[in-house]
Amino acid sequence: MDTQIDNGPGAASAFIQLAPGETITSESGAMIAMNGCQISTTTHKRKSGNIFGGLKRMLGGESFFMNHYTAYNEGGEVWLATTLAGDMAEVNVEAGTKIVVQSGSYVASEDGVEVNLDWQGFKSLFAKEGLFWINLSGSGKAIINSFGAIYTIDCDGEYIVDTGHIVAFEETLSFKLSKAGKSWLSSILGGEGLVCKFSGTGRIWVQSHHASNFGHSLGPLLRPRKQ
Amino acid sequence: MSTEEYEYAEEQPTSDMDYHFDCKPDFSFLTVQIPANETLKVEASAMATMDTNIKMKTKLKGGLGRFLTGENLFVNEFTAENGPGEIGIAPGAPGDMEHVHLSGSSIFLQNSAFVCASMGIDVETKWQGFMKGFFSGEGLFLIKCSGEGDLWFSTYGAMIPIDVDGEYTVDNNFIVAFEDTLEYSVGSVGGYKSLFFSEGLVCHFQGKGRLWIQTRQCPAFAGWLHPFRPVKSKN
Numbered sequence: 001m002d003t004q005i006d007n008g009p010g011a012a013s014a015f016i017q018l019a020p021g022e023t024i025t026s027e028s029g030a031m032i033a034m035n036g037c038q039i040s041t042t043t044h045k046r047k048s049g050n051i052f053g054g055l056k057r058m059l060g061g062e063s064f065f066m067n068h069y070t071a072y073n074e075g076g077e078v079w080l081a082t083t084l085a086g087d088m089a090e091v092n093v094e095a096g097t098k099i100v101v102q103s104g105s106y107v108a109s110e111d112g113v114e115v116n117l118d119w120q121g122f123k124s125l126f127a128k129e130g131l132f133w134i135n136l137s138g139s140g141k142a143i144i145n146s147f148g149a150i151y152t153i154d155c156d157g158e159y160i161v162d163t164g165h166i167v168a169f170e171e172t173l174s175f176k177l178s179k180a181g182k183s184w185l186s187s188i189l190g191g192e193g194l195v196c197k198f199s200g201t202g203r204i205w206v207q208s209h210h211a212s213n214f215g216h217s218l219g220p221l222l223r224p225r226k227q
Numbered sequence: 228m229s230t231e232e233y234e235y236a237e238e239q240p241t242s243d244m245d246y247h248f249d250c251k252p253d254f255s256f257l258t259v260q261i262p263a264n265e266t267l268k269v270e271a272s273a274m275a276t277m278d279t280n281i282k283m284k285t286k287l288k289g290g291l292g293r294f295l296t297g298e299n300l301f302v303n304e305f306t307a308e309n310g311p312g313e314i315g316i317a318p319g320a321p322g323d324m325e326h327v328h329l330s331g332s333s334i335f336l337q338n339s340a341f342v343c344a345s346m347g348i349d350v351e352t353k354w355q356g357f358m359k360g361f362f363s364g365e366g367l368f369l370i371k372c373s374g375e376g377d378l379w380f381s382t383y384g385a386m387i388p389i390d391v392d393g394e395y396t397v398d399n400n401f402i403v404a405f406e407d408t409l410e411y412s413v414g415s416v417g418g419y420k421s422l423f424f425s426e427g428l429v430c431h432f433q434g435k436g437r438l439w440i441q442t443r444q445c446p447a448f449a450g451w452l453h454p455f456r457p458v459k460s461k462n
Binding site: 006007010011012013015028029031032033034035038039040041065067079081082083084085104129130211215216218219220222223224225226 | 252253321322323384385387389393394395396397398401416417418419420421422440441442443444447448450451452453454455456457458459460
């Protein structure tokens with residue numbers, strides 16, 4: 001896929017051109033417009049149960065819809081959108097290295113990239129907000145989006161990132177979650193209050209703003225929901 | 228099928244009124260210089276600042292019928308009395324803005340995209356063929372702007388113009404505006420799934436003309452916000 005990302009960091013969009021017969025996959029709801037492609041949808045079942053109870057309610061089942069765009073003979077083009085006001089970036093998934101991406105940040109990927117929805121590393125982090133973690137493997141390009149701007153940190157040693165700011169990272173890094181403050185009180189009152197300490201060598205994609213904090217600041221102002 | 232390379236025009240194209248944009252594409256703000264004794268019609272609540280010699284009158288466009296459908300277009304008319312006046316306009320949603328000058332042709336706009344127009348522009352909420360958009364597509368409430376004059380419209384997110392020559396398919400939630408030289412039909416695409424709670428309706432365009440799309444949609448934002456809403460207590 002030939003990607004052009006414009007209008008970042010606040011209102012990014014991706015314009016993708018496909019060669020005849022080429023297929024890309026994207027999360028449902030991301031497509032703005034398209035021409036010259038056949039679209040199909042697959043439903044990805046998630047193997048694990050309980051933790052994603054909240055997610056299950058949000059999505060109405062333990063599944064996640066993906067659209068696949070295959071260009072016809074003249075080639076095709078697809079425009080993709082972000083969910084929140086933010087940026088987009090293209091990442092290269094290389095054979096042998098896996099990239100972990102926050103589910104809200106996955107936008108699209110080439111056919112050679114395998115999208116696995118059951119990454120267990122961060123388990124229930126943000127699960128009640130409908131987020132889970134995706135593992136990208138194989139070889140090819142993928143597009144991620146963010147809340148706010150995206151910037152990359154090439155970790156070589158150690159680096160601490162607040163969990164709400166993690167967009168994606170290479171699985172060559174080891175990580176350890178710990179509470180940000182000295183007490184659990186600040187962690188509970190502040191939402192997650194967790195930071196992730198990465199160590200080793202690898203790239204981390206970070207977003208400038210914390211989506212959950214934004215959600216929590218708006219939540220009390222909105223009408224209550226039934227469940 | 229072809230899409231020309233797009234470059235934002237830095238110079239204003241022909242317009243009867245002087246204007247300029249600031250803070251595109253994230254927080255677009257429009258400033259218009261209304262000539263003496265002329266009037267600008269502006270979407271209600273969009274006026275941010277204005278000179279003291281500008282006077283305002285409120286109108287409900289489209290009459291009672293439109294009010295009942297739930298789609299309102301409250302329009303305020305701002306007239307510069309005894310001299311020219313400057314008015315600053317900000318639409319409700321943070322995003323982009325565009326200007327077109329119409330001379331006889333028409334543009335269809337998503338209802339929420341209308342920002343302001345000079346008096347020579349007729350804003351119609353019903354026209355022949357209006358049923359196509361209204362009844363066959365969920366949420367595709369179009370208004371038709373035609374006549375002679377300036378029109379400004381806005382988006383949620385950034386705006387991208389596409390010069391269609393052949394066909395193009397756009398998800399209903401991302402359509403902003405299109406020229407009347409394009410044929411359009413609302414429907415679904417086999418195999419396409421949009422947001423979980425959305426109908427997944429798209430609009431197929433055919434012909435030759437310009438189409439404007441936006442880079443974000445409100446339903447996706449609302450869907451993302453849903454888990455953050457407080458849960459109703461049972462008592």
